[in-house]
Amino acid sequence: MILRNIAVLLLGALLPLGGAPALGPSNGVAGTWTFSGAPPFPGLRMMQIGVKAGKATGTLTTEWYGPMPMHDLRIQGKVASFGIQNGNPRLPMKTWMATLQGKHQMQVVGDIWEEHVDLVARRGTARDAARLRFQVQPLPALAKLPSDGLAPTPPMGWSSWNRFAEKIDDPTVRRMADLMVSTGLRDAGYVYVNIDDGWQGQRDARGVLQPNPKFPDMKALAAYVHSQGLKLGLYSSPGPRSCAGFEGSYGHVETDAQTWASWGIDYVKYDLCSGEGIFRTPVELQAAYLAMGQALRRTGRPIVYSLCQYGRDRVGRWGRDVGGHLWRTTGDITDEYATMARLGFDRNGDSADAGPGGWNDPDMLEVGNGGMTPEEYRTHMSLWAISAAPLLMGHDLQAMTPETFALLANPEVIAIDQDPKGIQGRCVRKEGAIEIWSRPLADGSVALALFNRGEVEAAVRFEAADAGLAEFLSLRDVWAHRSWETSTATATLRPHGVLFLRARGPHR
Numbered sequence: 001m002i003l004r005n006i007a008v009l010l011l012g013a014l015l016p017l018g019g020a021p022a023l024g025p026s027n028g029v030a031g032t033w034t035f036s037g038a039p040p041f042p043g044l045r046m047m048q049i050g051v052k053a054g055k056a057t058g059t060l061t062t063e064w065y066g067p068m069p070m071h072d073l074r075i076q077g078k079v080a081s082f083g084i085q086n087g088n089p090r091l092p093m094k095t096w097m098a099t100l101q102g103k104h105q106m107q108v109v110g111d112i113w114e115e116h117v118d119l120v121a122r123r124g125t126a127r128d129a130a131r132l133r134f135q136v137q138p139l140p141a142l143a144k145l146p147s148d149g150l151a152p153t154p155p156m157g158w159s160s161w162n163r164f165a166e167k168i169d170d171p172t173v174r175r176m177a178d179l180m181v182s183t184g185l186r187d188a189g190y191v192y193v194n195i196d197d198g199w200q201g202q203r204d205a206r207g208v209l210q211p212n213p214k215f216p217d218m219k220a221l222a223a224y225v226h227s228q229g230l231k232l233g234l235y236s237s238p239g240p241r242s243c244a245g246f247e248g249s250y251g252h253v254e255t256d257a258q259t260w261a262s263w264g265i266d267y268v269k270y271d272l273c274s275g276e277g278i279f280r281t282p283v284e285l286q287a288a289y290l291a292m293g294q295a296l297r298r299t300g301r302p303i304v305y306s307l308c309q310y311g312r313d314r315v316g317r318w319g320r321d322v323g324g325h326l327w328r329t330t331g332d333i334t335d336e337y338a339t340m341a342r343l344g345f346d347r348n349g350d351s352a353d354a355g356p357g358g359w360n361d362p363d364m365l366e367v368g369n370g371g372m373t374p375e376e377y378r379t380h381m382s383l384w385a386i387s388a389a390p391l392l393m394g395h396d397l398q399a400m401t402p403e404t405f406a407l408l409a410n411p412e413v414i415a416i417d418q419d420p421k422g423i424q425g426r427c428v429r430k431e432g433a434i435e436i437w438s439r440p441l442a443d444g445s446v447a448l449a450l451f452n453r454g455e456v457e458a459a460v461r462f463e464a465a466d467a468g469l470a471e472f473l474s475l476r477d478v479w480a481h482r483s484w485e486t487s488t489a490t491a492t493l494r495p496h497g498v499l500f501l502r503a504r505g506p507h508r
């Protein structure tokens with residue numbers, strides 16, 4: 001960040017200080033160029049190009065990503081071409097072109113994320129440059145926050161995003177809270193009611209973020225949710241904008257944490273979104289998450305802190321240090337088997353990082369949303385439970401079938417997820433489409449899940465050694481609630497199916 005600030009200052013020094021801009025070796029391309037009426041994404045404010053000793057540098061300043069450095073800036077005739085990257089390591093650099101039209105206009109064309117930009121910028125003055133400058137915020141030095149004892153087992157609850165996205169509102173949240181109580185889901189362990197992206201409105205004159213009109217009174221909503229024996233969660237971003245384009249916490253971290261605490265918020269999901277263009281190095285990224293971790297601690301309110309930056313920079317290694325109780329390890333889940341399986345089987349974090357107080361989060365549940373078969377949803381739940389994953393339901397409780405309830409509220413499956421030892425299970429054997437996962441539990445028994453990721457039925461032989469046991473004394477099918485004594489173990493698994501067991505026997 002410091003280096004980048006210096007670069008921005010240097011660039012400022014290279015730019016003409018108002019009045020008639022010098023033309024010279026930059027062919028008139030150098031200077032400050034301002035945009036007006038640019039579309040909200042990425043919210044182009046200005047372009048700055050400077051040339052010194054034949055070397056050109058520049059930035060594009062946007063609402064979403066702040067000042068974005070131009071890469072490989074070349075000026076040929078009236079055209080400047082440069083690379084722009086929004087900080088997402090998976091997106092390629094895109095080439096942009098700025099073409100001088102007359103002396104005081106530039107046509108700027110390029111792509112960013114899924115947006116094609118084709119805009120005219122006008123020559124600006126030093127005063128414009130000062131007015132449009134992005135206020136870069138200081139970050140704390142890296143530090144380790146001590147454990148606060150929250151989330152001794154993976155958090156359980158419901159989140160609005162998977163089913164309602166931006167369409168969430170106060171009455172729906174209340175209905176979901178009511179249904180969590182009346183259906184028995186609260187008593188099964190699901191206590192957080194989390195409002196994801198889409199509650200944010202504008203900041204008032206003092207910079208306090210107000211909810212949008214769909215949430216007329218957040219404090220009253222929190223009181224209602226608490227009166228039901230539940231807890232309320234909210235969502236924000238360390239960047240200027242959330243992923244759905246709402247106001248983020250950039251520059252308002254302390255105020256936002258204080259505001260949420262004053263409303264009675266119990267859980268905050270902090271989603272990188274536009275911050276990926278601002279916190280580009282691992283240190284900046286950690287510091288941005290630490291800033292909110294520290295601010296939440298300073299409120300004095302116990303608030304579960306959920307990091308969401310899609311698993312970048314080995315977040316499991318530092319998630320706890322910044323105050324996180326869970327951290328997303330993956331991109332977004334969708335309601336289909338292939339994505340769920342990719343995240344749960346292949347992309348979830350290192351089991352060594354998880355344990356009481358800090359959990360790998362392969363994303364929220366899709367159970368009950370209709371895009372997978374009952375067998376696939378059983379695999380989804382079993383995989384999340386053996387992985388000690390947070391269980392955040394993502395369906396519409398108003399339309400819940402008894403089958404969905406049975407999948408979500410099975411006490412034996414939940415007991416494995418919530419096992420107090422908090423060891424994340426892992427794959428111990430793979431044969432073709434078959435994966436055997438094992439998880440040691442607090443009472444000495446072992447959760448063993450046999451998964452068939454293939455498209456055809458498969459027979460599988462498994463052994464006590466898969467569970468770290470010398471022999472099986474008993475096996476219990478936790479979905480069927482049926483136990484048997486056995487020494488041999490074979491199973492037939494349906495396509496995308498699972499056999500989920502609790503095994504007992506002497507340890508090896």
Ligand code: GLA
Pocket residue numbers: 161196197242243244271308331332
């Ligand atoms: C990102 C997150 C999702 C959800 C949306 C909201 O994509 O990964 O879980 O919070 O943002 O916009």
